Amino acid sequence: MPLILDYLQIDHRNMRQLLRILxxxxxxxxxxxxxxxxxxxxIMEYTLHYPGLIHHPREEALFRRLLERxxxxxxxxxxxxxxxxxxxxxxxxFAAALHNVAHDVELPRALFARIADDYITRSRRxxxxxxxxxxxxxxxxxxxxxxxDFDGLAARGYDPLFGTTIEQYYKTLHQRILSxxx
Numbered sequence: 001m002p003l004i005l006d007y008l009q010i011d012h013r014n015m016r017q018l019l020r021i022l023x024x025x026x027x028x029x030x031x032x033x034x035x036x037x038x039x040x041x042x043i044m045e046y047t048l049h050y051p052g053l054i055h056h057p058r059e060e061a062l063f064r065r066l067l068e069r070x071x072x073x074x075x076x077x078x079x080x081x082x083x084x085x086x087x088x089x090x091x092x093x094f095a096a097a098l099h100n101v102a103h104d105v106e107l108p109r110a111l112f113a114r115i116a117d118d119y120i121t122r123s124r125r126x127x128x129x130x131x132x133x134x135x136x137x138x139x140x141x142x143x144x145x146x147x148x149d150f151d152g153l154a155a156r157g158y159d160p161l162f163g164t165t166i167e168q169y170y171k172t173l174h175q176r177i178l179s180x181x182x
Contacts, residue, residue, distance in 0.1 A: 002147040004058060004154035005135055011055045012127045014162045017177050018043045019120050026116050029101075030109075037102035042173040044095040046161050051091075054157045056084045059130065061153055062138055070141045077134045087126055094119035 022043055029035035063080040066073050097115045100107045160167040166174045 001139075002142075002150070002154070004062070004147070004150045005138070007154055008055065008058060008135070009131070010162075011051075012131065015047070015051075015123065015127065017180055018047065019123055020180065021173075021176055022116070023120060026113075030113070037098070039173055039176060040098055041102065042170055044091070044098055046170065046173075047091050048095055050159060050161070051084075052088060054159070056087075058153055059134070060084065062150065063134070065146060065149075066134075066138055066141060069146070070137075073137050073141065077137055078129065080130075080134065083126060083129075087123065090119050090122055 022040060025035040025037075025040050060081055063077075066077075094115050097107060097112050099105075101112055161170045161174060161177075
């Protein structure tokens with residue numbers, strides 16, 4: 001598999017781990033009325049930045065090339081750019097709701113639960129569509145030359161949570177992720 005697709009799939013695996021932690025904390029909040037809001041805030045800080053700065057631009061570059069090579073692919077995989085814009089909107093919406101709940105700003109629990117569920121469900125579905133439709137289409141359409149053009153883009157880039165150096169801000173979250181692997 002081309003290196004850039006490996007990295008994109010690693011990002012998806014990492015995001016699934018974060019969604020799992022969010023779900024655990026949201027369940028704790030639902031059951032006990034308390035959760036680790038600092039940990040959830042770290043997850044949202046990460047997802048507000050890394051996908052938009054690193055992950056989605058890589059996918060969108062591949063998407064543009066795919067449409068150049070095979071315009072009918074848009075009908076098969078959808079409009080990835082619009083989907084990324086929608087995911088950014090959902091991420092901001094959930095981050096704002098989480099901020100309000102963590103700071104005791106009045107927000108009906110049922111509304112918060114719907115916003116959280118929408119964010120998690122749509123995030124998972126977005127990755128599934130990419131993995132089931134977009135990535136296979138790239139493999140079917142791209143030539144070795146196309147993949148070679150993306151070698152530079154495949155460079156891992158800076159990842160403050162899953163990279164080689166973990167930022168101090170994310171240390172607690174990183175430890176929680178490691179505990180999931182045990």
